[in-house]
Amino acid sequence: MTVPQPVARRGPRRPIPTLLDIATEVLVDDPAASLAEVASAAGIGRTTLHKQYATRDDLIRAVAHRAIDVWERAVSAASEADPGAGLRALVTAMVPLGPQLAFLWRTPALEHVDEICARLDVLQERQLVLLRHARKLGILSDDTPDWWQLRILYAVVYSAAESIYDGTLAPLDAPDLAFDALLRGVGA
Numbered sequence: 001m002t003v004p005q006p007v008a009r010r011g012p013r014r015p016i017p018t019l020l021d022i023a024t025e026v027l028v029d030d031p032a033a034s035l036a037e038v039a040s041a042a043g044i045g046r047t048t049l050h051k052q053y054a055t056r057d058d059l060i061r062a063v064a065h066r067a068i069d070v071w072e073r074a075v076s077a078a079s080e081a082d083p084g085a086g087l088r089a090l091v092t093a094m095v096p097l098g099p100q101l102a103f104l105w106r107t108p109a110l111e112h113v114d115e116i117c118a119r120l121d122v123l124q125e126r127q128l129v130l131l132r133h134a135r136k137l138g139i140l141s142d143d144t145p146d147w148w149q150l151r152i153l154y155a156v157v158y159s160a161a162e163s164i165y166d167g168t169l170a171p172l173d174a175p176d177l178a179f180d181a182l183l184r185g186v187g188a
Contacts, residue, residue: 019044019052020066021099023059028102035059057109064110067100068119075126087134090127091157091182092175098161105158124150139183156182 017025022042026033035056039049053059074093081089094101110116131149134140140149160178163169169177 018066019049020063023063024067024099024103027060027063028099028106031107060107060109061113061116063103064107064113064116065119067097067104068116068123070097070100071104072119072123075123075130078130079126083133084137084139086130087139087182088175088179090130091153091179094153094157095160095164095174095178096171098158098165101154101158101161105154127153153182 019042023038026038026041030037035049035053036046038059039046042049049059053062071094074097075090078086078090078093104110104120128146128150131140131146131153135142135149156178159181160169160174164171164174
């Protein structure tokens with residue numbers, strides 16, 4: 001009797017994208033995408049999508065909440081890191097969230113949804129705690145305002161994620177390059 005040998009896997013197992021992950025990517029690529037286009041990309045019928053999300057607004061809100069959930073987990077993981085490594089952990093955790101962050105940052109309709117804005121405000125404050133701590137440790141400049149450091153963090157993460165998306169930057173190289181740009185900029 002021959003015993004079948006297990007098949008060797010290469011690399012880490014990638015999670016199967018959820019409907020909301022697919023919807024995020026479709027809506028980032030085309031903010032005007034219809035529910036039919038989202039359903040097609042997800043490999044489901046429009047009726048099946050409508051059973052879960054009756055309107056496009058319902059889907060957009062669900063995608064936004066999912067994106068914030070993922071982002072909150074990344075911020076929590078960074079907050080639990082060694083105090084000196086918290087900022088690097090935050091950048092490293094945020095870069096792979098490119099599509100979710102792009103959706104949140106590029107969807108003007110979300111600016112008028114109170115529950116989304118409230119969650120984003122809480123999340124922003126948690127990130128500012130990490131930035132202020134990095135400032136106390138001498139990692140970030142003392143003379144740069146909080147709001148500017150936060151915007152630079154977002155710009156660097158967004159640029160890294162976009163560069164991964166367009167194939168310019170390897171996903172494994174992106175966090176280090178983004179962190180280095182955050183700390184040193186591009187000056188000589």
